[in-house]
Amino acid sequence: xxxxxxxxxxxxAGCRFAPAPDTTTATExxxxxxxxxxxxxxxxMEPDASLVFYDSLRGxxxxxxxxDVFNPAAVVRHDTLFLLFRAEDTVGRHAGTSRIxxxxxxxxxxxxxxPSPVLYxxxxxxxxxxxxxxxxDPRIVEDEAGRYYLTYTSYDGETARxxxxxxxxxxxxxxxxxxxxxxxxxxxxxxxxxxxCRREGSRxxxxxxxxxxxxxxxxxxxxxxxxxxxxxxTPLEADSGLxxxxxxxxxxxxxxxxxxxxxxxxxxxxIVLIYNSMNLAPDQGGAPHIPEGTYAAGQALFxxxxxxxxxxxxxxxxxxxxxxxxxxxxxxxVCFAEGLVPYKGYWFLYYGTADSKIAVARAPLPE
Numbered sequence: 001x002x003x004x005x006x007x008x009x010x011x012x013a014g015c016r017f018a019p020a021p022d023t024t025t026a027t028e029x030x031x032x033x034x035x036x037x038x039x040x041x042x043x044x045m046e047p048d049a050s051l052v053f054y055d056s057l058r059g060x061x062x063x064x065x066x067x068d069v070f071n072p073a074a075v076v077r078h079d080t081l082f083l084l085f086r087a088e089d090t091v092g093r094h095a096g097t098s099r100i101x102x103x104x105x106x107x108x109x110x111x112x113x114x115p116s117p118v119l120y121x122x123x124x125x126x127x128x129x130x131x132x133x134x135x136x137d138p139r140i141v142e143d144e145a146g147r148y149y150l151t152y153t154s155y156d157g158e159t160a161r162x163x164x165x166x167x168x169x170x171x172x173x174x175x176x177x178x179x180x181x182x183x184x185x186x187x188x189x190x191x192x193x194x195x196x197c198r199r200e201g202s203r204x205x206x207x208x209x210x211x212x213x214x215x216x217x218x219x220x221x222x223x224x225x226x227x228x229x230x231x232x233x234t235p236l237e238a239d240s241g242l243x244x245x246x247x248x249x250x251x252x253x254x255x256x257x258x259x260x261x262x263x264x265x266x267x268x269x270x271i272v273l274i275y276n277s278m279n280l281a282p283d284q285g286g287a288p289h290i291p292e293g294t295y296a297a298g299q300a301l302f303x304x305x306x307x308x309x310x311x312x313x314x315x316x317x318x319x320x321x322x323x324x325x326x327x328x329x330x331x332x333x334v335c336f337a338e339g340l341v342p343y344k345g346y347w348f349l350y351y352g353t354a355d356s357k358i359a360v361a362r363a364p365l366p367e
Contacts, residue, residue: 030269030312031299034363035319035349041109043325044350045069045085045358051101053116056123064089064117067096068330070352073140073150074262074339075170076202081105081343082170083350084138084150085358087117094157095330097121098134100150102170108348108360119152119165119173126163126175131156135163139338141197141206141230141263149206149230151179151193151215162190162217164231179215179233180225188235191219194260195230196271196307202342206230207266214307216273219259222246224308236308245308246275246300253287253296253317255280261297262340262349270311271302274349276336277317295334296320297351319351319361329354 038044051065065087072085083103088096099117119138121130133155142148150165150173162179180188196214197204206213212226215233221244225233236243246258254277261274279294280286290296296317303309321333332354339350347363 030267030272030301031314031318032265032272032274032347032363033318035347035361036363037323037359037361038109039323042323042359043353043357044109044360045072045083045103045111045113047087047356048113051087051113051115053099053120055097055120057121057127058091062089062091062097064097064099064120065101065113066090068356069101069358070355071137071336072339072350072352072358073138074341074348074350075140075142075148075204076341076343077170079106079202081108081341081348083111083339083358084118084140084170086136086138086352088134092132092134094133094155097132098136098155100135100138100152108343108346108362114171118171119150119175124175125177126154129154129156129159129161129163129178133157136160137192137338139192139194139260139263141195141204143206143230149195151195151217153191154178159187160189160191160219161186162193162233164193164233166231176231179217179231180235181232182234185235190217192260193217193225193233194262194264194273196264196266198266199342204263204265204341206263209266209304209307214264214271216245216260216264216275216307220257221248222258222260222273222275243308245302245310246273246313248277250285251287252315253277253279253290253294253320254298255286261337264302265340266304269301270304271307273300273302274298274337274340275300291333293333294321295331295336297335297337319349321353323353323359325357326353326359329356331355335359 099120103111281292297319301312
């Protein structure tokens, strides 16, 4: 309680910065348009040597955000914008152990971080799956009652598994286990769970379609899963295996892989999904004007009556690595969109840059 009071006191005492002007003009389209990177503030979060946490598994204190911070989820609670961000240390195996931290902002651009992570490998039922790899790449929605549901990746050094955690307040999280908990799925490589939701004010609320919740997931092709309760998920399968609903395209920016971005948004045109992508080398079928390995973000539209049915797909990316902190880092040439939230008249889209820092692009909300 003492920490919580101090945490929000810092927010209230801080200056409120005026938003930078956005000169991008939106067009009539099914896509979310008008995004402009907030260059004056970016990157909005960087590695932080001051964050120290006692890791009971290691039996030692760890600078848990020393190496990299990236790939955040975003949510608004009590008129404050929160990021749940992935942070890596320098001591864990597999490029550093990943933990999920919490930061808060009153303008979407300047953040106060909680000193300790809120989700991390511990002596619990998930330890065999999280090991020294950790908890990665969160995405968040809430239900009608305001309870939060986080999809994240557990990584044991060999297999990435999609998991679910829940919280009443963003600070205290209960790990619910593997999203795909049936025995045949326990060793299924799974990442990037983007749950279908609707916007109500500043909230993104998980929404049932055909009496089920839906989630796009995957990091090669995109697949679908359904759930009765946002915790227990079943992948959609056909006789031939998992049902792919979005695949890479030869000669395009998304030629090597596609991966879910933020939670999928239910609109009057259908389900809009921002997705991340990677390009092949031009001589291997990639887009000729984009360097090999570049991560950029595109958009796709699915049918709300049949979420497996692709209706439209953007011809090109809308978010692409250009700035030095997007081009150079742990993994070069990466803009990885993961947190989307409506806040104070704008869509705020948070993205990892070169798997090292966090930046934001912003678009005016439609009136």
